Amino acid sequence: MPRPGRGRARHHTRQPSPQCKLEEMTDIRCSALLFDLDGVLIDSTPAVERVWRGWAVEHGFDPAKVVHMAHGRPSRITLGELLRGSDTDIENREVERREIEDLDGVVLLRGAGELLNSLPADRWTIATSCTRALAEVRLRAAGLPVPETMITSTDVKIGKPDPEPYLKAAAKLGFAASDCIVVEDAAAGVRAGKAAGAKVIAFLTTMIRRDLEEASADWIVRDCSDITASSDGAHGLRLTLAL
Numbered sequence: 001m002p003r004p005g006r007g008r009a010r011h012h013t014r015q016p017s018p019q020c021k022l023e024e025m026t027d028i029r030c031s032a033l034l035f036d037l038d039g040v041l042i043d044s045t046p047a048v049e050r051v052w053r054g055w056a057v058e059h060g061f062d063p064a065k066v067v068h069m070a071h072g073r074p075s076r077i078t079l080g081e082l083l084r085g086s087d088t089d090i091e092n093r094e095v096e097r098r099e100i101e102d103l104d105g106v107v108l109l110r111g112a113g114e115l116l117n118s119l120p121a122d123r124w125t126i127a128t129s130c131t132r133a134l135a136e137v138r139l140r141a142a143g144l145p146v147p148e149t150m151i152t153s154t155d156v157k158i159g160k161p162d163p164e165p166y167l168k169a170a171a172k173l174g175f176a177a178s179d180c181i182v183v184e185d186a187a188a189g190v191r192a193g194k195a196a197g198a199k200v201i202a203f204l205t206t207m208i209r210r211d212l213e214e215a216s217a218d219w220i221v222r223d224c225s226d227i228t229a230s231s232d233g234a235h236g237l238r239l240t241l242a243l
Contacts, residue, residue, distance in 0.1 A: 011034040023243045024221065033119065033229075034169045037073070037079055037128035039185030039206040041224070042142040045135045046105035048129045051098045052108035055091075056118040070187025071206060098136050099130075109205065111225030116144070117173045118229045123237055125149040127182075128168035129159050129189075137173055161188040163196035170196070173196065181239065183221075183227075190215035201227070203243065219243065 006045045018226040038044045049067050056066035061082060079088040116124065125147045128135050132154040139146050149172035156164045163177070170177040181192030185206040194216050202217035203224075205211045212220050220243055221227065232238040 013086040025143075026243055028181065028199075028241065029232060029236060030121060030181045030199075031123070031175045032170070032173050032181075032238065033076050033124045033183060033239075034166055034177075034180050035124065035126050035191050036185060037130060037138065039072070039091070039109075040183050040203055041116070041126070041144060043104060043205070044106045044111050044136055044138055045206070045226070047099065047102040051095060051102055053096060054098070072129060072184075072188040074153035074161060075114045076133075076153070077159050096131055096134055099134050103137065103141045105184050106141045108144065110223050111227070112223075113144070115224040115227055115229060119237070120231055121147075121213045122173065123231075124149070125169050125173055127151045127165040129153050129165075140243065160186075161191035161195065163192050166196035166198060167191050170198070179236075183224075187211050187215040190217045 002017040008185060019060065024176070033172065035041055038048065048070065050166060052070045055061040056063040059082075066078070066082065069081065076088060078094045079091050079095070105114065126135070128139065130152055132150075132152040135150065135152050136146050149169070150231045151165050151169040154157050158164050166175050166182055167201045170180050171224045173180075176197070178197035180198050182189070182196070182200045183203070184193055184200055185203040190200050190212060191204050199215075199218040201219045201221060202212040202215070204212070204222050209220055221241055221243060228240040230238050
């Protein structure tokens with residue numbers, strides 16, 4: 001059940017100071033942050049592209065199209081669209097095996113460690129399209145903790161852009177999704193957050209601004225380094241965005 005006494009995520013914009021004329025600073029208050037994993041906290045893009053390009057070539061698909069389809073969605077969804085009418089379980093297990101084994105270039109993204117360290121442990125979690133096994137391997141490779149409340153594709157029936165992952169992630173923390181802020185890098189994830197009733201911060205780490213705007217992201221910043229967080233007592237979190 002959502003925790004009582006929490007208002008919806010809210011924000012106000014203040015004018016930049018003379019020392020930061022090129023930035024607009026926006027303050028937001030919310031109960032918790034719900035992070036995507038790849039492209040938000042860690043960069044696994046080289047590994048993801050190697051695995052999916054290799055799979056696409058082996059199966060006669062356009063590698064660039066397959067890589068684009070795979071970003072931000074469970075592999076079983078991508079495979080289901082590519083292999084219509086076929087049993088995708090074997091292929092899904094093979095893609096997962098390759099991704100678990102290929103950790104070359106999996107690194108922490110700029111500002112991610114500092115942002116997570118500034119957050120109370122019960123005020124953030126992860127909702128990822130990775131399977132649980134893959135998410136845990138990548139988190140450890142990047143030197144990040146594995147949240148007990150993390151939601152993966154293993155934990156949901158329908159993946160992003162369906163709201164189920166973010167609804168479950170918010171519930172794990174004891175909040176309504178509408179009281180939380182989702183942090184995403186992919187259009188499918190932005191749509192999932194919005195469908196769950198949350199406001200969404202989108203990063204320019206994977207997709208171009210236009211794609212994120214078309215998905216209805218509320219704010220667009222470069223990465224975690226553009227977010228400063230502090231505890232707002234019993235009311236939750238106070239975030240400052242450099243837009």
